[in-house]
Amino acid sequence: MIHGRRPQLSPVAQLGAASLRLVGDSGAMFLFLLEASARIFSSFGQFAKIVRQLYFIGVKSVSVITLIGLFTGMVIGLQMHYALAKFGAEGFLGAAVALSLVRELGPVLTAIMITGRAGSSMTAEIGVMRISEQVDALRVMDINPVGYLVSPKLAASILCFPILTAFFDLVGMAGGYLTGVLLLGGNHGVYFYRIQAYMKMSDVTGGFIKSLVFGVVVCTVCCFMGFYTHLRRDAVGPEAVSQATTAGVVTSCVLILLSDYVLTSLLF
Amino acid sequence: MAQDKTPDILLEGLTVGYGKTAVVSDIDVTMPGGKISVILGGSGCGKSTLLKHILMLQPPLAGRIMIGSHDLALLDRRGKHCLRQRMGVLFQDGALLGSLTLGDNVALPLREHTRLDEKTIRKRVLAKLALVGLDEFSDYYPNELSGGMRKRAGLARGMVMDPPLLFCDEPTSGLDPVTAAELDQLLLELKKSFEMTMVVVSHDLDSMRAIADHVVVLGDGKVLYNGDREGLEATKDEYLRRFLDRQAAERTSPRLTMPALDFKAMKRDCSKYLGEG
Numbered sequence: 001m002i003h004g005r006r007p008q009l010s011p012v013a014q015l016g017a018a019s020l021r022l023v024g025d026s027g028a029m030f031l032f033l034l035e036a037s038a039r040i041f042s043s044f045g046q047f048a049k050i051v052r053q054l055y056f057i058g059v060k061s062v063s064v065i066t067l068i069g070l071f072t073g074m075v076i077g078l079q080m081h082y083a084l085a086k087f088g089a090e091g092f093l094g095a096a097v098a099l100s101l102v103r104e105l106g107p108v109l110t111a112i113m114i115t116g117r118a119g120s121s122m123t124a125e126i127g128v129m130r131i132s133e134q135v136d137a138l139r140v141m142d143i144n145p146v147g148y149l150v151s152p153k154l155a156a157s158i159l160c161f162p163i164l165t166a167f168f169d170l171v172g173m174a175g176g177y178l179t180g181v182l183l184l185g186g187n188h189g190v191y192f193y194r195i196q197a198y199m200k201m202s203d204v205t206g207g208f209i210k211s212l213v214f215g216v217v218v219c220t221v222c223c224f225m226g227f228y229t230h231l232r233r234d235a236v237g238p239e240a241v242s243q244a245t246t247a248g249v250v251t252s253c254v255l256i257l258l259s260d261y262v263l264t265s266l267l268f
Numbered sequence: 269m270a271q272d273k274t275p276d277i278l279l280e281g282l283t284v285g286y287g288k289t290a291v292v293s294d295i296d297v298t299m300p301g302g303k304i305s306v307i308l309g310g311s312g313c314g315k316s317t318l319l320k321h322i323l324m325l326q327p328p329l330a331g332r333i334m335i336g337s338h339d340l341a342l343l344d345r346r347g348k349h350c351l352r353q354r355m356g357v358l359f360q361d362g363a364l365l366g367s368l369t370l371g372d373n374v375a376l377p378l379r380e381h382t383r384l385d386e387k388t389i390r391k392r393v394l395a396k397l398a399l400v401g402l403d404e405f406s407d408y409y410p411n412e413l414s415g416g417m418r419k420r421a422g423l424a425r426g427m428v429m430d431p432p433l434l435f436c437d438e439p440t441s442g443l444d445p446v447t448a449a450e451l452d453q454l455l456l457e458l459k460k461s462f463e464m465t466m467v468v469v470s471h472d473l474d475s476m477r478a479i480a481d482h483v484v485v486l487g488d489g490k491v492l493y494n495g496d497r498e499g500l501e502a503t504k505d506e507y508l509r510r511f512l513d514r515q516a517a518e519r520t521s522p523r524l525t526m527p528a529l530d531f532k533a534m535k536r537d538c539s540k541y542l543g544e545g
């Protein structure tokens with residue numbers, strides 16, 4: 001993933017080398033996360049940086065989350081209505097929409113949207129700083145670059161992801177109401193009653209935990225890719241930033257879905 | 269840690285490189301305190317690599333680096349933190365943080381490492397920017413400035429903690445001759461006013477002649493010259509003479525072996541539009 005150029009190897013040796021790199025990079029990423037976490041409260045100045053990141057990651061994502069949440073809810077409402085109608089169970093539309101969103105689609109789609117919007121930006125920003133020696137400049141000024149650049153983003157991600165997920169869920173339920181009730185003639189009272197009757201605290205908690213984990217994953221992966229842009233073996237300079245950004249987004253999305261499966265098995 | 273006002277920099281048996289690959293080996297050089305040492309050499313010879321090792325950005329492959337009385341390899345974490353706070357660095361393109369204004373960039377070390385209040389920090393920042401002629405640009409962002417202005421701002425940031433050690437990586441690269449001469453003049457004034465030990469990495473011979481007290485020339489993976497400027501100018505070494513006199517190496521075979529590209533090979537016939545025969 002992020003290593004210098006290497007000589008040609010046989011396919012088996014390449015597989016072995018790739019496996020070793022995967023394990024090594026996973027360990028490096030975990031240590032990177034530990035360091036970033038430890039430095040969140042390293043100085044009073046971090047608070048101002050965290051607030052700035054809250055605005056960038058959270059506030060500026062609200063419009064895209066609203067849009068995606070609304071259309072996701074509307075599509076689920078539409079699809080679920082016709083599916084439930086086959087069983088004469090249209091009355092359960094509210095519960096179906098709400099549970100789908102809160103347990104699964106809300107955390108996953110929110111995380112993927114923020115990865116595309118803010119995650120790619122984190123990778124590109126730190127990657128450009130790396131290749132233009134700004135990260136080295138921080139080090140020689142005796143300012144820890146992980147603490148300065150990554151920790152505020154990590155703290156903001158931990159705060160923003162659950163809030164944006166909750167917002168996505170609410171907007172999605174409104175979207176489901178729009179199609180299921182207003183457009184397709186479902187019962188208004190039954191829609192909300194079923195949500196209340198079938199939604200449990202464990203569903204909300206599970207979704208919350210997922211969004212937290214996704215926030216940590218996205219921030220760690222995207223910042224890690226940007227931080228080590230200069231060690232990429234597939235490109236140098238601006239092209240390396242571009243490759244790192246792509247790798248950050250793709251890896252984040254894969255890990256979101258992978259961890260989603262693991263968390264779903266454990267939580268539900 | 270003892271206060272060395274103008275520390276020497278001693279490189280002893282030093283080998284620098286990346287990973288297991290050595291770039292320059294067996295460096296035995298003393299850069300005298302209170303003077304300007306210029307590290308010269310061709311492109312890719314390892315000048316910036318050597319500088320990164322002195323700045324503790326990379327560990328050496330062999331040998332040791334002493335700054336004043338401190339062996340970098342034996343310094344503990346706190347010692348390294350303290351030493352870094354006594355170093356100022358000007359990177360090749362300034363390396364200013366793009367999201368901060370000039371004033372905030374220069375103030376950054378003060379905000380992170382001192383207990384000074386904002387008013388005092390602001391005064392110091394404007395004083396350092398005035399030193400480099402940029403006091404009216406403190407609210408500008410780096411992308412709003414020219415390359416020369418960014419370098420000067422980088423120098424102001426490197427100077428803001430009044431360090432006894434200043435390192436400059438190719439300070440005049442990409443600058444026009446007048447601006448380059450002004451930067452050289454500024455470095456000389458800083459040395460005189462602040463009694464600093466300066467290390468300048470450069471391949472600019474005019475700059476070297478203007479500012480160097482001590483010169484180190486790198487090439488072929490080793491130190492080719494280590495001494496004063498006058499000794500370098502008087503050298504009879506063939507490579508060094510060619511380097512100083514800007515003479516290309518003699519070739520036994522011609523470089524250009526193919527005829528010029530025939531315009532008839534072009535996909536678009538531009539002769540109709542440009543009136544060429």
